[in-house]
Amino acid sequence: MRKRGITVKLFAVTALFFMVFYAMIMIFQLLFFDRFYQHYKTKEVAKHIHQLAEGYEKNSWSEDELTKQTLSYMRETKSPLTIVDADGYQLVQDPFNIMLEKEDGNVVEVSLSLLVINYGKQIRALNITKGDTLIVQGEPDAMVPSVIYPSVITKDTSSIGEASGENEVTIEGKVKSTSLPKNGVTNRGLGLLYDALLEWFPLDEAQIKQLSNGESMQRDWVEPWSGKHNLVLIEPFKKDGEIQYMFSVTSLQEIKDTNEALRIFYIYIGIAGIFLILLLSIFYSRLVSRPLIKLNEMAKKMVHLDFSSAKPIKQKDELGSLSNNMLIMAQNLNVALNDLKQANGKLKEDMEKREQMEKEQREFFEYASHELKTPLSIVKSFAEGLQDGVSPDKQDHYIEVIIEEADKMEVLIKDMLDLAKLENGAIKLRKVSFLLSEMIEGLADKLFCIAKEKNVSIEIMPKNEQPILADYEWMERVMKNFLINAVRHSEPNSVIAIRIELDQEKGDSVFIIENKGMQIPEEQLDKIWKRFYRTESSRSRMTGGTGLGLAIVQQILDLHGFHYGAENMPDGVRFYFRFK
Incomplete structure (x- = not known):
């Protein structure tokens, strides 16, 4: 009964949750x-146009830089933009243009914005680049004769546009630079911009x-011929002492x-949600039995003393309490x-260490007694010889040997x-x-006779x-033993x-002998760093020494934390250690 009751509750809560969420x-x-x-x-576009107007007002942008910033705005907001005066006349270079040198x-500026409205794809298909020869037919600007509004552009044997035949001129020249539209700005947007200019300008007195007063303007505008809703933004700014306007749609x-x-x-989502709720109810009904299965698996592993995978069941009911108690018991047993x-x-x-110490102690006494x-x-x-009364001329020799x-x-x-x-750690380095x-020069003088x-x-x-930071006396012992x-x-x-x-590569110094x-x-x-170790198999004393020199060197260098070693050369042996 409890399992059925929990399942019904889960089903009811799930269904209510999804219905409220959907509503x-x-x-x-x-x-x-x-x-x-x-x-x-409105907020995003207003922010972008305000930043653009502020940047243009405060900075002395060239026409190329202004065109670049305008195109960036158009790509980010997907909205066309131009700069006009109160009567709606454009005051800046067309962002889409071809500079043609006759x-x-x-140099003639070929303004493309009007042509882009109907022939944007065809213009891109011409693939116009610097150095190309173009024939342009169009109408010159009444105010700026160096600007022409083309109706037909011809490159090689390909042409786009349609001649109007009124007040048009034909020019030919080489492309000096281009600013062509990309796919980010639609032809429809440019047409919308010019329709809005005709609708909104000239501005009225209000x-x-x-x-x-420096206030920007955002207004809803419904196209009269399509009935579509648009947002018109006008951002005022001062340039060269005159008020100009950035206009965007x-x-x-x-x-x-x-x-x-x-x-x-x-x-359709609501219909699909009903089926989803049914599936989730089945899922939750199984979810109730899963804690019992987990508890059983946990108990089986505890029988075999395996407490590593014990995890609590996060439920605020009897199953969750039982799971926590079993987890605590498993943790205590595991600890x-x-x-x-x-x-x-x-x-x-400890036993292995003691055995090793006893072994080293036996070896030490063995080697020490041997030495x-x-x-x-x-x-x-020689003392017995003196006791037995050797000849007087040999007594001095016997005494020297002793x-x-x-x-x-x-x-x-x-x-x-x-x-x-050194091995007991009773030495404190100064x-x-x-x-x-x-130091080595002084030791070399002392060992001159040897x-x-x-x-x-x-x-x-x-x-x-570089100077070394170390205990002077113990490092002198190291150098002496090496020498x-x-x-x-x-x-x-x-x-x-x-x-x-x-x-310099490793950032430390190295001593090599x-x-x-x-x-x-x-x-x-x-x-060779072991006590009483000699490379001669017979342990000959002909080479001198106690057999402890390199063992002492090892302990001193370890105490300083220096890296050391020995290696063979083609004609001898090299010892080294590194320090900072």
Whole structure:
């Protein structure tokens, strides 16, 4: 019973809604639409003609510019326009004209507006362009002899028009410029304009008085020979100290005809509306059962712990309340399951992280013990030699070896402590601005002896170098490690090239250090930054170092947020990092 009652209510509301809506449309169409459209049309055309008159009055437009603005108005409003005096005489160049240059060099304006009324399509079909030779037969203007109103225009073997035979002259010349009508302005509109000029001008005293006060005039005008309704607009303005008038005619007949057709059309719409209401009633009856189907589907997904697609049914009744309660329950269960999944995921990540830390810790102790084992063994063996009483001439050598190995162990332990601080985030950077080239020059002087042993020279080549904002002490450690690494792996009698350049394309600077020597296997380029990693498979100590230099470099550069890397060259290795 409830379902049938809801269906009846929906049907009644739908039918009432459509009937009221249809009645409102019909009432508006029958009683108000004509007046609304006429008011809207008058307002729009009046605005455009006022803007045109204001622009012409304030600006010194040439005839070409005025013609351009006039044609723009005619296209936008679909209404013809001209400028006249109080007696109705046109004061401006015909917007549709051909400027014809005769053999004697004189230019004649061929006014086309009257000819366009009857031969608009034929004029466009002639395709008259600049440079064409035309023969024009027509009547000259009584006031301006350089203007002719053509009755016949001939191009090549094609002619349009019909000769009247009275007071006509024939001229021939080449087209200097054209302003021809397009499809936006109808021939009928031009004829209507000239009919209105004859009807409305000359203006009477009351009209002249109203216009002299700067008031525009909009009047309904019914054509006497057709009975069609039009809107006449007269916009006054001052030009060269004289009052002139923009005159335009807009047809209102089209909307009246259209409205009559719409009244008949709405009868058919009303018949179709009855069938539409029946179809909508069937649709709404099904709409009532859809919430129950959705609730059932929601419950089935919840059985399988799927709460992702649960959506509420937006109804203010028992079904809507049930849907909201099920949605709240699904959301709570979903949150609980997600929390459980996140907890399990975090626990798994923590366990994996702990295992990784334990693995790294074992590797660290393994590598550290390996690195300390050799110097300790050397110290022990040489100390035992001293204890056993070596010959006096060897005692100094034994002591030097012990001190040297002790220094190596001290450097290794210091590197291990620094690396631990960097990895634990216990270092706070004290950034200052300085030039890397100046820092490197000082370090190169300190490493002169090491480089001299291999007869390796260091060349620093800054180019448009920009200051770097970084921790001076830690960046000095980076530069020192890069330089020592480059010297140790350089071929004898080679050059270590250091470049510091401004990359204008990327908007940052780049530090590059290159040494000639053995390349790093491509598969090991990403591993060289690991602690105690050496490219030699035997982990030989011949090249020196603790195996922590590049690992420290990596931690310092990461702490600064610099992008870095290593790559092979044809004859060596290049290290780089970018900074701003």
